[in-house]
Amino acid sequence: MKKETEILVPLMTEVCDEGNICVEGLNVYYGDRQALKDINITLPAKKITAIIGPSGCGKTTLLKCFNRLIDSIDGTKVTGKVMLNGEDIFDPHADVIKIRKKMGLLSQRPYPLPMSIYDNVAYGPRIHGIRKKSELNQIVEYYLREASLWDEVMDRLNTPASGLSIGQQQRLCLARGLAVKPEIILGDEPTSALDPISSAHIEKKFVEFKNKYTIVMVTHILRQAIRIADYIIFMYLGEIIEHGPAHQVLDNPKDKRTSDYIKGIIS
Amino acid sequence: MKGLTYFSIALLFLILIGLIYKSVPILKETSFGNLFFSTEWQPLKMKFGLLPFIISTLYVTIVAVVISVPLCLLTAIYLSEYADKRVIAFVNPLIDILAGIPSVIFGIWGIIEVVPLVRDYIAPAFGTTSSGYTILTGGIVLSIMIFPIIIHVLLEVFETIPEDLKNASLSVGATKWQTVKLVILRKAAPGVISAIVLGLSRAFGETLAVLMVVGNVIMIPISPLDPGYPITALIANNYGEMMSIPLYDSALMLASLILFVIVLVFNFISRRILKNIERKIA
Known part of the structure; x- marks a missing residue:
């Protein structure tokens, strides 16, 4: 009898649709501290998913699991699965380079690489073997346009990226991430x-990109989640408390902790 | 505090003025060309050609840095980017100990180990014979001596590179080594240069260990397997002796002044390079 129920309940990974990110039983430990506790969630493809929650609740950790940047943090242990297009990201045989290539990353502060604007965008494509100048020129222009930065930098492509304003730098980082043709954009706040104007730029880009990319962003700004998210995940102390379509989580939170957070009682 | 700061700055100038003052007699007596472009060092005949010593100093230092820098870079990269924390905890104190070893011990190590190595293996491999007391020997010993300083500065430099910058490179699918090569080293370039210059300054001034293994033959070394006679060795070997010879004292002071100026100039140039690179990359 017991065996039958096991068969009846399919594992989530088996129903993970193309493009969705399906997290199954994910635990992350930093040394003795457990940062993520049994995360089970499916992030929908070609939508903006916002991960909200107070500081230190594991939002960024979850994000770092997706592109395996968690690997470079000393003393971490990860158990569980993250499935994408039928492959487990944490499979010991998984090709980390390929996984990371699929995901563009925007970090809290823009980190332009210590090179020119042009070389920043060309960095990824060059690493993946594109050498032809004409092809690179095309890529650089295309993705700078894609990130709405081309008009501002077209006449100084060979100047250091550090000379840009911080908002421009973030758009440059966006272009750099897009240039390796990812399927997913990860945004860590x-x-x-x-x-505010630069923020609006990025938000606008995200909304535009939504039918091309799956976007997952961690945000501290509740209003931002309200403005652009289709799907919301609320995390608290390493657990997912509630998730669902944005309006549902924001307008009718089921859990008291979610409503407290939305009202600003816990932060 | 302020007073002490000014005092240490003043000390620098006092030493400089002292050296210049003491060097004046020989500069008055002997022509510039005979001092700096002559290889003849015969104090009894009043010939004080400093060229062999200047060349030897530069030569030994360059050999030391050429050997040391690649090793230090690779070590520092390994320790900061690849090594396990336990390895770092084990290796760091060892590097400190290396820095604390008295230079005479490095000298003895050089005589016992490096001199035979150069004499029996390296020189024959290049088809020459050598006593083993050569510029190369001095360079090898010196390279180990400047190792700890360069590594320490490099480790500190790599420490300052933000994790998120590395992540930015990794996240587009770069490997760790690509990240090191294309991003970390580039970002660290000013620091790497200052580490090298610090090593250089130390190498210029190091006296004892070098004079024990470098041969101390007054000639212009052409091959690294020739012996040499660095400025520091000249001063250390001769100051206080034969002072009755006129101008001898002044000639040694001039040699000191040259060493002082070389180090100052190097520091100045490195600062300029650093500023330039910082402006370019930042």
Whole structure:
């Protein structure tokens, strides 16, 4: 009898649709501290998913699991699965380079690489073997346009990227990430260091990109989640408390902790 | 505090003025060309050609840095980017100990180990014979001596590179080594240069260990397997002796002044390079 129920309940990974990110039983430990506790969630493809929650609740850790940047943090242990297009990201045989290539990353503060604007965008494509100048020129222009930066930098492509304003730098980082043709864009509070106008730029880009990319962003700014998210995940102390379509989580939170957070009682 | 700061700055100038003052007699007596472009060092005949010593100093230092820098870079990269924390905890104190070893011990190590190595293996491999007391020997010993300083500075430099910058490179699918090569080293370039210059300054001034293994033959070394006679060795070997010879004292002071100026110039140039690179990359 017991065996039958096991068969009846399919594992989530088996129903993970193309493009969705399906997290199954994910635990992350930093040394003795457990940062993520049994995370089970499916992030929908070609939508903006916002991960919200108070500081230290594991939002960024979850994000770092997706592109395996968690690997480079000393003393971490990860158990569980993250499935994408039928492959487990944490499979010991998984090709980390390929996984990371699939995901563009925007960090809290823009980190332009210590080279020219042009070389920043060309960095990824060059690493993946594109050498032809004409092809690179095309790529650089295309993705700078894609990130709405081309018009501002077209006449100084060979100047250091550090000379750009911080908002421009973040758009450059966006272009750099897009240039390796990812399927997913990961944003780790991508607007938290930006002025309101630059933030609006990035938000607008995200909304535009939504039918091309799956976007997952961590945000501290509740209003930002309200403005652009289709799907919301609320995390608290390493657990997912509630998730669902944005309006449902924001308007009718089921859990008291979610409503407390939305009202600003816990932060 | 302020007073002490000014005092240490003043000390620098006092030493400089002292050296210049003491060097004046020989500069008055002997022509510039006979001092700096002559290879004849015969104090009894009043011939004080400093060229062999200047060349030897530069030569030994360059050999030391050429050997040391690649090793230090690779070590520092390994320790900061690849090594396990336990390895770092084990290796760091060892590097400190290396820095604390008295230079005479490095000298003895050089005589016992490096001199035979150069004499029996390296020189024959290049088809020459050598006593083993050569510029190369001095360079090898010196390279080990400047190792700890360069590594320490490099480790500190790599420490300052933000994790998120590395992540930015990794996240587009770069490997760790690509990240090191294309991003970390580039970002660290000013620091790497200052580490090298610090090593250089130390190498210029190091006296004892070098004079024990470098041969101390007054000639212009052409091959690294020739012996040499660095400025520091000249001063250390001769100051206080034969002072009755006129101008001898002044000639040694001039040699000191040259060493002082070389180090100052190097520091100045490195600062300029650093500023330039910082402006370019930042």
